[in-house]
Structure formats: structure tokens, C-alpha cells
Amino acid sequence: MNDSKKIVPMIKIRDVRKSFGDNHVLNGFSMELRLGENLVIMGKSGSGKSVMIKCLVGLMQPDEGSIEIMSKKIMELDQKELNNLRTEIGFLFQGSALYDSMTVRENLEFPLRKNKLDPVEVEKLVFQALQSVGLTEAIDLMPNELSGGMKRRVALARAIILHPKIIIYDEPTTGLDPITAKEIIELMRNIQKKYGASSLIITHDVDCARVIANRMILLIDGVNYAEGTFEEISTSKDKNIQAFFK
């Protein structure tokens, strides 16, 4: 059966809890990201989405629970192993997080430093990544010379430059006008097709979820409140779920 390939979990999170003092952000959150799928996680601001992805890439330690990425338990990895694993993950930050003091080219070269590639190969990878997002002409510009949409595309190019197996998008369309947001969503779909990566998309943009999600999870009060396809969730009669689609 063809589905047997698709159920391999790239990311497996089990009963993750994270609190900041009395503020319990994640209350036993669990999920799986399967090979080649686009999983959208939706939730209100402050529902724990960003904390969850920070725990996922090791920027924060959960208080309880387990996180496995490609069958490796990240809490048991030492720094070197974690850094090696991180090269398999592309991360698009909400505010793009381009390095201000570097040109677009240097921003893209930065994740490649670890691999000690020859300059010709580096140049090729940088050009390919920029070509994927349609921004080859911006190669020598500084981030402050780019528009919001261009910054997001450069950040996307940086996220995919190492051809990661997993791409995590943190609010990819937030702060963009509707037209640029659509362009970014289209780019995400193209990249997913081209590289075949599994994508985890954190958003509260319903249009983005509708277009891109193979499956989605609603994160409410630190737990996965609902899980299913976009159609299943958007047609739910639950008031808490309906609030997202009004």
C-alpha cells in the first residue's frame, strides 16, 4: 500500500509540557509530522505555537515529554549531535531573522560554513536557492534594502539551502500584504514539490492553511484540541473551532 511510506514520522512529539512560572503554555501537547506532508498548526496568539517549535529545535527545553526528530530524541543529544541534526531542518522565522550586517549572499552562505564546501559549490547552492525564490538579482543587497516580502523570500532561500528534510515555517505570511502572502504560499508549495521536504507550518492565516495543509492541528490551551484535514476541521460544529474560521 502506498500509504505505508507516508506514515513514517519525521517529528514525533509526546505529552510535551512547558510552563513559565504559573503560566502553563503547553499542557501535554502531542503530534506527528509524517514524511512528505504539510502539517499546519493553528492557534491563537499565546496558545503556545512558538514555544512548541522552539522546544522542537532545541532553543528551549520542555519541562516534560519527549521530542523525536527522525527517530532521534533531541533531549538526549549532545550539542554537536543537535547541531548536525539541525542542518537537516530548515527554519523560516516569523520576522525573517536575516543577519543585518551581511548581504543576501552572505546570509545564504552562513548555514553552509559548517560543511566546508569549495567556493564554486557554495556559489552554485546560493544561486540555486535564490532562483527557487525568484530573487537572484538581490544577491548583493543588504537586508535593509529589501521589502518585507523580499526578506521573507530570502529567509526562505536560506532555510532551504541545505536541502533540508524538514522545513518549519513560523507564521510565514504574518505582516505581509495579501498579494505577497499568496506569493509566499505559492513558493512554499513549489518548494515542497521540488525538495519533497516535510513541512510544519505554524500560522493563524486560514487562507494559508486552506491552500497548503494536508492535515492540520488546532492548538488551544496548550493541547491539540482538534486534528484532521482542513475540510474536517473547518466544518466542525465546535464553537472553539468555529471561532478560527469566522
Add this chain to the structure above:
Amino acid sequence: MINLIQIPDKFRTFFIEIGELSYFAGRFFKELFSRPFEYKELIRQCYNVGNRSLLLVGVTGFILGLVFTIQSRPTLMEFGAESWIPSMVSISIVREIGPVIIALICAGRISSGIGAELGSMRVTEQIDAMEVSGTNPFKYLVVTRILATTLMVPLLVIFGDAVALLGSALVENMKGDVSFLLYINQVFNALEFSDLIPATSKSFFFGFAIGLVGSFKGYNCKKGTVGVGEASNTAVVYTSMLVFIIDFIAVFLTDLVY
């Protein structure tokens, strides 16, 4: 009125911060000797810290020497001790005033700059982006900056001292008819290695403190853009305090040895 109940909390916060700063310094020494070495970034930081501070340090040093000589002249003239001006000025500037003033100037320019730069990188998630790309941001951003300030501040102090003496020589040349050559001769007769070595040695510690506190405040910056301003501001205050504490310890130790 001071709320007595809050005092222990303030002490607690203070000691926690001292502990965190010590841990940060310990991490710097641990990462300093581990590969890969970020030579390119180190050179860039040395350029930022050193070359870009030259004008400020030069102008400050020149005015310092000029003013110090103009102010001391009348008092020494009363005792007929004008001929002691080059010796007095050079020893004062090289031993004490030069290193401390230039370290304070660097605290204002460099430490706050590092605090603001790293702070804004923290709040805009650039440091997180480095970390998730598999790079060690501490090594790339912090180690290079602390090392650059440790190496460059002593050079800036030497440069500042030299320019201050030039300013002093100019005043002496104009008001006292002392030639530059005679002035320099008197300066070198007055100065000994025991003046130069402690002054240069403590400049390394000033440089280390400037880089360490600026990096610590910026790297651990919280609370958004307000936090960036706070990081920059507190970096200057803490560094200035540390400069005086280091100076006190250096003077105390020098007094014991010499």
C-alpha cells in the same frame, strides 16, 4: 523611603547577575580554545573596535593632554617647577589618567554598541537563526567581540596616551618655549618600565570587561526593543563601574609589587 522588604530581593538579583556574568565569562574561556576559530569575524571585530574608535580616542587624548597641561601650569609656575611639567604629565597620563579615561570612552562607545547590536539580534531572532542553522552563535558573536576588545583596547590606550602627550607638548611648546624634542626627551627620562607594564596590563582587563559586559547584556537581552535600550544602557554603567574596580585592584597590586 526605602522599602526594607525589597532589599534582600535586590541583593538576590545582584548576586544572580554576578553569577550569570561569571558563568558567561567561564563559557568564553571554554569556547575560546575550541575549534573552529572564527578568524575572519575576529578581524572584522578588531577593525570595528579599533579603527572605528581611533578618531574618538585621538580627540579625547589630545584634549586631555592639552587641558591637563594648561591647568597644571599655573600651579607649578608658582613653585618654579615648570620644568617638571613633562615628567608629571607623562607619568600621570601613562600610569593612570590615560588608561582609565580611554577605557571609559570605550565603555561608552564599544560596550554600549555591542550591547545594542547583540540585543537587537536577540530580539529579532537572528541569534536563534544562527543556532538553528547549526552554528554556535556564542563563538561567532561573543568570543570574537570579547577577544577583539581585549586586544584592541590596550592599543587604543597606547595611541591615546601618545596623542595626549602630543597635546601636552603643543601647550609646552607654545607657552613655555620647550621644543618637541626636549619635551620627548624629558618624557622618556621620566617614564620607566614600571610605569608602562602595569598600565598596559590593566588595559587588557579593561578591554576584557568592556567586551564581556557588552556581550553579556546584549546576548541575554529580553523584553523586546525596550530590552535593547536597557542592555545598551546597563552595559555602559556596569562596564564603567568595572573599569574603576579593576583600576583599584591594579593600583593596589602595583603598589604591593613596586
